[in-house]
Amino acid sequence: MQKEVGTVISTPEGPTTTHFDFVISDNRVRKGQFVTVDVPTGKVIGSITEITKANRYFERAESVAEYEKTSPISASFPVSEWEYSIASVNVHGLLCDGQTVRSTYPVSPGDRVFEAEPEMLKKFLQLDESGIYIGNLYHHDLQIKLSLSKLFQKHLAILAMSGSGKSYLTCVLIEELLERPPLSGRIAIVAIDNHGEYSGFKNTQYGKQTTVITGKQFKIPYRKVSPQMIREWIPEMSASQYRELVPIMQQLKREMKQSGSPFGIEDLIQRIELDLNDKKKENIKRPLLGWLTELALLKVIGSSDSHQFEQFVEPGRLLVLDLSDIENQRKKQIIVSYVCRRLFRLRKKEKIAPFLLVVEEAHNFAPEKVEKHHALARAPIITIAREGRKFGACLCLISQRPVHLATSALSQCNTNIILRMTNPFDIKHVGESCEGIDSDMLNSITTLRVGEALIVGEAISSPIFVKIRRRKSEFASKGKSLELLSKSFEEAKKKKEQDVEAFL
Ligand SMILES: Nc1ncnc2c1ncn2[C@@H]1O[C@H](COP(=O)(O)OP(=O)(O)OP(=O)(O)O)[C@@H](O)[C@H]1O
Ligand SMILES: [Mg+2]
Structure with a gap:
């Protein structure tokens, strides 16, 4: 009735x-x-x-x-x-x-x-009974289950101000992906985790499906580093310097294959020192050596693989790259740049499962209007955004500053989930970059509460407001309140003092 x-x-x-x-x-x-x-x-x-x-x-x-x-x-x-x-x-x-x-x-x-x-x-709304259950529609008794392909194939952006529930929502999406039965089609998930927010999955019911690699453990094997990558990581390199670098790297690769033993970036530095001995090439050699030594000091390029993606990027599995132990922004960007390129390459060759790459703080990795030197991962992220859909390489870009996120990446995200946002510049930008949002909806974004979202785009035939569902795996996140943080600091300090007293 x-x-x-x-x-x-x-x-x-x-x-x-x-x-x-x-x-x-x-x-x-x-x-x-x-x-x-x-x-x-x-x-x-x-x-x-x-x-x-x-x-x-x-x-x-x-x-x-x-x-x-x-x-x-x-x-x-x-x-x-x-x-x-x-x-x-x-x-x-x-x-x-x-x-x-x-x-x-x-x-x-x-x-x-x-x-x-x-x-x-x-x-x-073209919901899918076996789709991703994200939450409930406001004012109606209806679970919002979005089709996997529609939600991820043409990429997803989660945009909102800090503390409004972006990571919480991402955990909900990850849970849904991890719980999918093989018959419904499972994909692999790789999460680039800046603050160690997803490592907690290891201690939940999804622990067996989760692998966590910390930033310090992660090493890029030298043999997988191409001259093109080096050029991307050292944007200051001139065309003539690059021309000299390519044959040296190629020669080293051949030698590496013959000898069967892995080489490292130190071998490349040594070889440049030897090969560019000519006085005329001094102005090519010096800067190259300087940059490569800087790169070597980051300790991000190793002689062998620390981890092989083929092993972990599997259907129904989560790989968390926890970069919270790395301070250096450049190192983080190099890792993300490599991970994007490598995953996309492996996916093109069908060596890994179709995957969803979650990039937290995407505006730091793919920033708009920032020199190449400070945006080393921007090009690879944009490549996946532009070409990924044909190969099952999907992106989920998360950002609290959409205004600073590269437009060419954001515009490829055909579904947007927007949570609470109050910054007028960000709201204006979202209004301009997301199709299907009208001014009424934009006004409502400022009044959303934590855990309430507007979904707009490919995944849904009409924009809707949703109450995000509760997570099944509640694990301690790093977002503790200031009271809790200061209390635990004082307790730890007191305990330390007591221990010292007892020892004396
Ligand atoms: N749907 C929800 N239901 C219940 N609690 C929620 C929900 N979404 C978020 N929260 C709570 O709100 C707080 C902030 O959420 P979260 O860490 O996901 O925000 P964020 O947008 O990722 O913030 P940041 O930009 O700082 O990373 C958390 O304590 C979380 O438990
Ligand atoms: Mg977060």
Whole structure:
């Protein structure tokens, strides 16, 4: 039985094919709720963008002021009987034989308006019963389960200010991916974790599916480093310096193959020292040696593999690259740049499973308007963003400063999940870069609470507000309150002092 909520009215603005107003007959109606109107060709579906209240008795300011001088108007007139509410509705489409099509004819004044039923919404929003359960739709009893392909294949961006639940939501997505049965199609997950927020998966029910590699453990094997990569990591290198470097690296590679033993970056430095002995090449040799020595000091390039991706990037498994133990931004960027290139290469050759690469603080790795020198991972991230979809290499970019995130990466993210955001520059940027967001939605973003999200884009046929579901694996995150942090610091200090006293 459909629940009637009002009647379409005629206003100077409509009804039109995209908008109508209705007078509310059920005061449980709320902003954001989906409603339907039966038309001969199917059901028009829309959502309430605003609710306005009106009352004839209070329309004229001077009469209200005059009356209220002696006694309240409500004492002399039946004011409550004349109060009514009008809901404005944005039309999203027409559901016709199970298909959603564009609405091309307006509803009529006088038409009955009904609350949208969950089963119908499921069809309209193109939800997938075996999809990723992210949370519940506001005002409706409906679980939002998004299709795996629609959500990830054309990349996902999670944008919000700090502390609004980005990492929490990402954990929910990871849980869903780890729980998928093989028959539904499983992908591998690689999380680039700046603050050690995902390592906790190791101590949960998903522990067996999780591998954690810390930044200090991670080494890039020298034999996998191409001259192109070195050039990417040392953007100051000139064309002539690069021309000298290539044959030396190629020669070293040949020798490495013949000898069968792994070489390191130190071998390359030595070889450059020997091979570029000519006095004329001094201005090529010196800077090259300087840069390569700096690179070697980062201790990020090793002689052999610390970890092989083929082993860990498996369907239904999570690989966490915990970079929280690295201070040096350059080192982090080099690791991320290598990981992106390597994963994409292996995926193209089908040596690893289709994967989702989660990049926390994406604006640090793929920043907009920052010199190449400080954005070493930007090009590889953009490459996956541009070409990944054909090969099953999916990106999930997470950022609290969308304004600083490379537009060429963000614009490739066809689904956006936006949580609370208050910075006007970020909101404006989101409005410009995400298709399908109108000004009402942008205004609502500032009023969202922690754990509430707006989903817009490929994964859903119409933008919706969702309450993100609770996580199944609650593990201590690093986001402790200041009270807790200071208490535990004092307790640890006290214990240390007591231990010293006992020892003396
Ligand atoms: N859907 C939710 N339900 C319940 N609690 C939540 C939800 N989302 C977030 N929280 C809580 O809010 C706090 C902040 O969340 P989270 O760490 O995910 O924010 P963040 O956006 O990743 O912040 P940062 O930008 O600092 O990384 C956490 O303590 C988390 O437990
Ligand atoms: Mg976070």
